[in-house]
Amino acid sequence: MSTLSAAAEAATDATAVDATAVGHQDVCLLTDLTPERGAAALLTETVDGEPRRTQIALVRTVGDLVLAVQHRDPVTGANVMARGLVGTRLVDGEEVPTLASPLHKQVYDLRTGACLDAAGKEPLPGEGGLRTWPVAVVDGVVRVLLDESAS
Structure with missing residues (x-):
């Protein structure tokens, strides 16, 4: 999913001057x-004034909620999270969407990126849960809010 379909590209062109598109991809x-099911995508973010490509995993729930988390598995460092197992868990009495790593089955809350079940493994140094991005669906186009604080 690293390229846009023709319809998505047309939608991108149509919103390029729209103020709501600022800070989004x-x-x-x-x-x-x-x-x-998960799907991998590539974002272009600006970090310290330089463009940087970031792999993300997008997950669409049955109710058409779309969530975005980092594609990099915090335990192994492999870019595999889009291949993870999508499910739900009860967290504080609320059913939340989850993603389990396809490698060692750590379970993460897709809303917050928090690790709900470490499955006996420790994340790599400097890693914790999954980084998340806000997502909006505008006129059928999935739009990810870029982290302006990283600029």
């Missing part, structure tokens, strides 16, 4: 995402 169409 259009990634794909909602219909490009299969519910309860």
Whole structure:
């Protein structure tokens, strides 16, 4: 999913001057995402004034909520999270969407990136939970809010 479909590219061009598009990157169409499956995508962020490519995992729930987390597994460092197992868990009495690493099955809250079950493994130094990005679906286009504080 590293390239936009023609419809998503047209939607990107149409919103390029729209003030709501500032700080966002259009990634794909909602219909490009299969519910309860992850999909990898590539963002271009600005960090310390330099462009940087960041791999993310997008997950679309049955209710069409789209969530974005880092594609890099915090335990192994491999870019595999989009291949993880999508599910739900009860957290403080609330059912929340989750993603389990396909390698060692650590379970993460897709809303916050917090690790809910470490499965006996420790994250790599400097890693913790999954980084998350806010996502909006505008006219059927999945739009990821870029972290302006990293600029």
